[in-house]
Amino acid sequence: MISIRGLRFHYPKGRTVLDDISLDFMKGNIYGLFGENGEGKSTLIKIMAGLLFPKVGYCQISNEDVAKRKVKNLKEIFIVPEDFELPGIKIDTFEKINSSFYPKFSQDRFYELIQEFKLSPKENIAALSFGQKKKVLIAFGIAANTSLLLMDEPTNGLDIPSKSQFRKIMASAVDQGKCIVISTHQVRDLHSLINYVVILGQSKVIFDQSLSRVSEKLWFGRPKQGMQEDILYSEPSFVGKAILKRQDYEETEVDLELLFNAVVSYPEKINNAIKNVNRNARV
Numbered sequence: 001m002i003s004i005r006g007l008r009f010h011y012p013k014g015r016t017v018l019d020d021i022s023l024d025f026m027k028g029n030i031y032g033l034f035g036e037n038g039e040g041k042s043t044l045i046k047i048m049a050g051l052l053f054p055k056v057g058y059c060q061i062s063n064e065d066v067a068k069r070k071v072k073n074l075k076e077i078f079i080v081p082e083d084f085e086l087p088g089i090k091i092d093t094f095e096k097i098n099s100s101f102y103p104k105f106s107q108d109r110f111y112e113l114i115q116e117f118k119l120s121p122k123e124n125i126a127a128l129s130f131g132q133k134k135k136v137l138i139a140f141g142i143a144a145n146t147s148l149l150l151m152d153e154p155t156n157g158l159d160i161p162s163k164s165q166f167r168k169i170m171a172s173a174v175d176q177g178k179c180i181v182i183s184t185h186q187v188r189d190l191h192s193l194i195n196y197v198v199i200l201g202q203s204k205v206i207f208d209q210s211l212s213r214v215s216e217k218l219w220f221g222r223p224k225q226g227m228q229e230d231i232l233y234s235e236p237s238f239v240g241k242a243i244l245k246r247q248d249y250e251e252t253e254v255d256l257e258l259l260f261n262a263v264v265s266y267p268e269k270i271n272n273a274i275k276n277v278n279r280n281a282r283v
């Protein structure tokens with residue numbers, strides 16, 4: 001669906017932000033795009049939305065460069081940016097004006113979500129808090145039913161109950177016709193939502209794996225006696241929790257935060273452990 005090859009990007013007179021990025025994003029999946037502050041997540045999301053253009057390489061949607069900004073492609077992409085401004089109009093007026101750009105827009109779904117977010121269609125957007133405005137945009141993005149839904153730090157500004165509500169709503173939004181990419185540095189917010197992890201580090205892709213592959217190859221938890229030699233990564237702040245090569249241990253739930261910290265600290269070691277096809281080999 002989205003294919004990125006050999007992509008390089010820098011801002012005018014700036015350092016290289018993205019260097020030789022190659023990635024595929026497929027329909028039916030929710031991708032978590034992670035990276036520390038300033039690693040280029042927002043930049044990549046904007047390139048995927050056709051708002052910034054690669055200096056080298058390409059980003060294609062359905063085999064066409066997004067940078068060409070063809071209407072047939074743009075109507076299949078919706079972005080919920082990190083920062084945005086919405087006009088000072090009523091929510092239902094906003095819906096009427098903007099929904100016409102998205103042929104698969106579902107009015108019913110939009111107003112259902114607006115209600116779920118405890119907003120009213122007659123409220124003026126100007127009078128809403130930042131978090132409430134974000135909810136309007138998230139509801140619009142889901143209702144737009146585009147093949148590609150990009151969300152940059154969507155949980156910023158949401159309170160704790162709204163974060164779990166967001167996860168529930170997003171889980172119900174994905175279907176076989178849709179690809180969702182969510183960027184965040186708050187890895188924990190995407191717990192039990194995503195099924196692919198992409199991590200950017202030092203301008204490169206340092207990790208690109210499905211969670212099913214991760215849980216097939218890695219074990220997360222507090223190691224018992226006799227498991228020490230399989231430890232790949234541990235951290236005192238995770239009260240003894242570690243990542244181990246799975247070997248013959250039971251499958252565990254992936255701890256996204258621990259995985260993220262491990263990949264950022266030892267990208268090669270973690271990638272090798274996942275790629276390793278020989279279950280008994282020691283890394």
Ligand SMILES: Nc1ncnc2c1ncn2[C@@H]1O[C@H](COP(=O)(O)OP(=O)(O)OP(=O)(O)O)[C@@H](O)[C@H]1O
Nearest residue numbers: 011014017035036037038039040041042043044185
């Ligand atoms: N408009 C701009 N002009 C110049 N440099 C920019 C601009 N926007 C971002 N940058 C720089 O590009 C780099 C990547 O920024 P970007 O916002 O893509 O990172 P990010 O991973 O989304 O960060 P965060 O997690 O803090 O939101 C940073 O070094 C930033 O300073």
